[in-house]
Amino acid sequence: MTKILIVGGGYAGFYTAWRLEKLLNPGEAQVTLVDPLPYMTYQPFLPEVIGGSIEPRHVLVSQRRHLRRTRVVTAEVEKVDHARKVATLKPEHGDAYEFSYDVIVVTAGSVSRTFPIPGIADNAIGLKAAEEAAWIRDTIIDNFNRASALPPGPERQRLLTFVVVGGGFAGIEAFGEMRSLATDLLEDYPSLQFDDVQFHLIEAAGRIMPEVTEDGAVAVIKQLAERGAKVHLNTQVTSAVDGVVETSAGDKFPTDVIVWTAGVMAAPFVKSNTDLPVDERGRIRARADLRVEGDDGVIRDAWTAGDVSAVPDLSGGGVGGFCVPNAQHAVRQGKQLAENLVATLRGRAPKDYYHENLGAVAGLGPWNGAFRSGKIMLVGPLAWLAHRGYHGTAIPTIERKVRVFTDWFNTFFLGRDFVPFSARQHPRASFERFASKPRPKPAEEPAPASPVTDAPVADKADAKPAQAPKTVNRPTAKANAE
Numbered sequence: 001m002t003k004i005l006i007v008g009g010g011y012a013g014f015y016t017a018w019r020l021e022k023l024l025n026p027g028e029a030q031v032t033l034v035d036p037l038p039y040m041t042y043q044p045f046l047p048e049v050i051g052g053s054i055e056p057r058h059v060l061v062s063q064r065r066h067l068r069r070t071r072v073v074t075a076e077v078e079k080v081d082h083a084r085k086v087a088t089l090k091p092e093h094g095d096a097y098e099f100s101y102d103v104i105v106v107t108a109g110s111v112s113r114t115f116p117i118p119g120i121a122d123n124a125i126g127l128k129a130a131e132e133a134a135w136i137r138d139t140i141i142d143n144f145n146r147a148s149a150l151p152p153g154p155e156r157q158r159l160l161t162f163v164v165v166g167g168g169f170a171g172i173e174a175f176g177e178m179r180s181l182a183t184d185l186l187e188d189y190p191s192l193q194f195d196d197v198q199f200h201l202i203e204a205a206g207r208i209m210p211e212v213t214e215d216g217a218v219a220v221i222k223q224l225a226e227r228g229a230k231v232h233l234n235t236q237v238t239s240a241v242d243g244v245v246e247t248s249a250g251d252k253f254p255t256d257v258i259v260w261t262a263g264v265m266a267a268p269f270v271k272s273n274t275d276l277p278v279d280e281r282g283r284i285r286a287r288a289d290l291r292v293e294g295d296d297g298v299i300r301d302a303w304t305a306g307d308v309s310a311v312p313d314l315s316g317g318g319v320g321g322f323c324v325p326n327a328q329h330a331v332r333q334g335k336q337l338a339e340n341l342v343a344t345l346r347g348r349a350p351k352d353y354y355h356e357n358l359g360a361v362a363g364l365g366p367w368n369g370a371f372r373s374g375k376i377m378l379v380g381p382l383a384w385l386a387h388r389g390y391h392g393t394a395i396p397t398i399e400r401k402v403r404v405f406t407d408w409f410n411t412f413f414l415g416r417d418f419v420p421f422s423a424r425q426h427p428r429a430s431f432e433r434f435a436s437k438p439r440p441k442p443a444e445e446p447a448p449a450s451p452v453t454d455a456p457v458a459d460k461a462d463a464k465p466a467q468a469p470k471t472v473n474r475p476t477a478k479a480n481a482e
C-alpha cells in the first residue's frame, strides 16, 4: 500500500484527507495525518468567538471523529528528509521518531508574521487559534469587572483600552466584534460610560481591507467611527514595552490587550527543517497542479496546498501571480490535491488548480458586516447576513454546522453570555488554596552532648553507658498526609 503522509490537519490538510477517504479504494493507500492539534480550526469564526456569539469549541472540527479512514497522529513534524522519504515526528510527550512514507502532502499553514518591535513578542497576542480568541473575550470581560471597581484614572483607562494591529480582514472583523461586545457589556456596568472605553486599530497602509473596494473600506471606517472605534491609517506601532503601545504618529495607548493581525507567513519549519524548495517568502514552491516544484522540475511524490505554499493563481487575481493565503483557496486546493494525487496513483495526469475569487464577506459584530462580490459592495445588516449565511454553511460537517447555528439561535434569543471563563487557566487555584497540607517537618534537634563519647575515655570498665537521646513523637509528613 502506498503510504501517504499529510503534514498539518487544518483547512487544506483536513479537506485533502476527507476527499482521499472518498476517492481511494480499500487497500489502495494508507493515509496518515499528523498535526500537533487534534482538530482543524475554522478561523473565519474566531472574531465571533471573541464577540461571544459562538462557543470556542464549536469552531474546532475534530480530526478523529470526522476522518474515520485516516490514521490521525497528534504530533509535530519536526523535520522532513524527502531525499530519504522520512519525516521526524515529535509527540508532546515522549521521544521524536522517524516515519517513512511514499508520498508527502505538506499543508502546515501559516503563523502570525511579526516584526522585531520592542514589547510585541511579550505583550501582544495573535488571532490564529480558538484559545487566543477565547483569551481576548475573557480579558475584555475581566477588564470591565476590574475597571468598574476603580475610580476614573490611568489604571481604569488602561483596563478599558483595546488595540488591534493590522487592518486586513481578520483585524477589522476582530475589531468590530470586540467593539460590539464592549458596547453590550456597558449595559451591565452602570459605573462605566461609553466614552470611557477606547478602541484603536493601527494600520500601516493608507487603507483597510484590500479585498473590498476603496469606497467599501471607507464606509467600514466611518461605521466603526460612529460606533466609537478609531482606525489610524498610515500609522505604525513603534513600541509595546510594558503594554504601552506607541505609534509613529506620537500616540501612546497603555493597554492590556494588543491583538496582532498584521499578516501571516508560511510555517517556518518548511524553510529551516525540510529539503523541499521554498521561495523568497519561505513558501513551498508549487506548480498549478499542486505538485512541489524545484529548479529542475517536479519533485516526485511531494505535494502542497494552502497558506504554506506558493501556488500559481491561473485566474490572474492573485498577488504576485500566486494564490493569496485564504480559506477559499485552501479548501479547494485540498480537494483538488486529493483528486490529483489519486489520479497519479492510477497513472493519470493531474489537473491544474483554477479558482476565481468569489469575493469577500466580513462580520463586524451583530447586524454589521461588509460584503463584496464582483462590483457589488454592501456594508451593513445585509452584508452581515451574507457573512453568516456563507460561513454557517461553509464550516465542515453537519455536526459543527448544527452547533454553530444553535449558538446563533441562543445568542439571538438569550443574548450574549457575559460569563468570563479565564479562571480555567488556573483550575487548581481554589483547591490548592484550601487543601490540607502536611505540616513542615521540624529541623532535626541536635543530639545532646554525650559525656561518654565527648569525654576522653580513660578506662572502658569505668565508662557509663551512653544515654540514648529522648525520642519525641511528632507526626511525620507521611503520617499527616495519610
Ligand SMILES: Cc1cc2nc3c(=O)[nH]c(=O)nc-3n(C[C@H](O)[C@H](O)[C@H](O)COP(=O)(O)OP(=O)(O)OC[C@H]3O[C@@H](n4cnc5c(N)ncnc54)[C@H](O)[C@@H]3O)c2cc1C
Pocket: 007, 008, 009, 010, 011, 012, 013, 034, 035, 036, 037, 039, 040, 041, 042, 043, 044, 045, 046, 047, 075, 076, 077, 078, 107, 108, 109, 110, 127, 128, 169, 170, 267, 269, 305, 306, 307, 308, 325, 326, 327, 328, 329, 330, 361
Ligand atoms: C481571524 C481569521 C479570519 C479569517 N477569515 C477568512 C475568511 O473569511 N475567508 C477566507 O477565505 N479566509 C479567511 N482566513 C484565512 C484562512 O483561515 C486561512 O487561509 C486557512 O486557514 C489556511 O488553511 P491552511 O490549511 O493552509 O492552514 P491552517 O488552517 O492554519 O492549518 C495548518 C495546520 O498545520 C498544522 N501544523 C503547523 N505546523 C505543523 C507541523 N510542523 N507539523 C504538523 N502540523 C503542523 C497546524 O497545527 C494547523 O492545524 C481567516 C484567517 C483568520 C486568522
